Amino acid sequence: MASRAKATILDIAREAGVSKSTVSLVLQGSGLIRPETAVKVRKAIEDVGYVYNRGAANLRKAHSNVIGMVINDLTNPFFAELAVGMERVFQAAGVVPFIANTAENPVRQEEVLKSLMEQGVAGLIVSPARGTTPGAFRRIETAGVPIVFAMRRLPDSRIPVIAPDNHRGAVLAAEHLIRRGHRRLAFFGGSSDLVVYHERLGGFLEACETLGIPASDRLIVEGETSRKGGMACLETALATAEPPTAALCFNDAVAFGAMLALRRRKLEAGADFAVVGFDDVAEAEHYSPALTSVAVDTAGLGERAAHVMLKMIQSRTTRAEDHIGAVSLVVRESSGPDRNNQVGDAA
């Protein structure tokens, strides 16, 4: 049953009594071969348990059908949702995306990119790891392989980016908190080596300026972008002389962490301290209390990124427009009014 050596198109050719070229044509679904011949060949393929060798084919074709998705943290459901969005459109296009995880480690990322390139990918969709060096993608660019960044960007690179409107999202969220009467605001989590951090923090600060929250009433606490980081941020904030009454969090994981820390202190998010997240992962709606968050249409961004990639491959270009996705604030329970300073905007 299991043939000793693996079968090649020559074995099929012999089995079916045709030439290897004919087999190749059948494999490619060419209309040039007589239907009955095709049937005969396909039967032979089945009989010998043939598996197509794409490596050999690519040697001639130089056009593979695999796309690499390099993701910095698979355990963050946010990125899993992104991946799912991309897969939907790739599947429809007959392209197989291979996902690789870098675990937020630039060295690992280097290895993963190298391996993907050696495999001959047609394109790369990357959410770069924190601390990626500016030149990390130069090799790939000069090799002419299209890249698009998803969600994150690098300080000054000309690689197209698909990302939500972080600035606007943060403005919306901060305005919401201020309208609810909060006057002492914090920004929790994230660190300044991420471009996204500056965008979100920038929106937060802009809203504060516009609506008259002085710098002395703003608290910025950097921290890990995880539950743990969020817990730490909250502790730090409450330990200050005049603690804030509300916080915009870098992302939902940080927000969940902050809410957990509140609960540990017997405080309730929403009633005692307002928390707003960013990304609106599926879990936000199901949390208790439900988390107010900036929705970024994650799967939609994934689809968009995939489309852009497909177009780049098709038109053999390495350039494309950036795409900034619309955002919206989803108000839930976690962002109640300041109890000492009630001012309308009660939704």
Next chain:
Amino acid sequence: MASRAKATILDIAREAGVSKSTVSLVLQGSGLIRPETAVKVRKAIEDVGYVYNRGAANLRKAHSNVIGMVINDLTNPFFAELAVGMERVFQAAGVVPFIANTAENPVRQEEVLKSLMEQGVAGLIVSPARGTTPGAFRRIETAGVPIVFAMRRLPDSRIPVIAPDNHRGAVLAAEHLIRRGHRRLAFFGGSSDLVVYHERLGGFLEACETLGIPASDRLIVEGETSRKGGMACLETALATAEPPTAALCFNDAVAFGAMLALRRRKLEAGADFAVVGFDDVAEAEHYSPALTSVAVDTAGLGERAAHVMLKMIQSRTTRAEDHIGAVSLVVRESSGPDRNNQVGDAA
């Protein structure tokens, strides 16, 4: 800068003034070449922006360094944790795992497996999609590519399986509930087309038998293995004439759903209805109330699966022992005693 056609070892050879064989040797880190020659070659490699063509190499070597991980639901954090465990050991072994998602769709799974095979993977770690047909892996087996199943198994296949002790986990959980005084128990979620379902349900039923819960006091509600499914299960259960007071859930997602449905009814998990989950995902500990769950050491199972795979590849076999991982019950807040039937075991 970007050379027109992509560079090959011949270009490097010319650049460095050596033969292609020498370049090949350098690429493989052979000790046969003179150090200064190696340096010269490596410089040339850098200069021409060479990228190794693994497809061409595999044509001769027939031993690739990529392993495919086929996962049925990436958005379930449980599988992401599994993937992370595997990656740890593969990275150390210099192997690059490519992850592909089947979204619980056997057709998609077929495509993904085909593509991975064509890519010439050295092995496959698979968590099969629900509804996978028995013969789905025959082709791969006869091709001699090692497979290991992770977490899930197929009804009667001789492919090695790495999975937790589902039966024992369910026994532990059910015993716990019964000792807490519950007398009307339910099993929530999952469906009988999954082998895992029978294992977990079997453990539940066995514990009921042993500890004297009659069949009339047991309720089994099948359902989707998601939050949504869990919510539906709870509603169904509470609508019965004599509703249960506790439920063991097929997995944590179902448990989270059940808890959410309780909250919607202004009931509290733990106090009004006991809920136990399965898998103990990271979130379980941080939920409110914290979820009692069967811990399966997900990342550990991932590591084990990767090790088994590595060994199979090395020893060129397609056989290996099953590995059933130890489980333990982590008691938290969601599984309080039956309020009408208090009987010790208060931890």
Next chain:
DNA sequence: TTGATTTATTGGAACGTTCCATTTATAGCG
């Protein structure tokens, strides 16, 4: 010195495909 041994390097034949240029078979037409 000569031959044997070791150390570095090299040419060439694979590997399994694709695709161009041909060849062969089939049909159409006057």
Next chain:
DNA sequence: CGCTATAAATGGAACGTTCCAATAAATCAA
């Protein structure tokens, strides 16, 4: 019937590696 036009099938030269067998250069033993 011969001729052309069309359809179907084919051989062979790539593609970029690896690896064996062979060569060339350097070292050693006697």
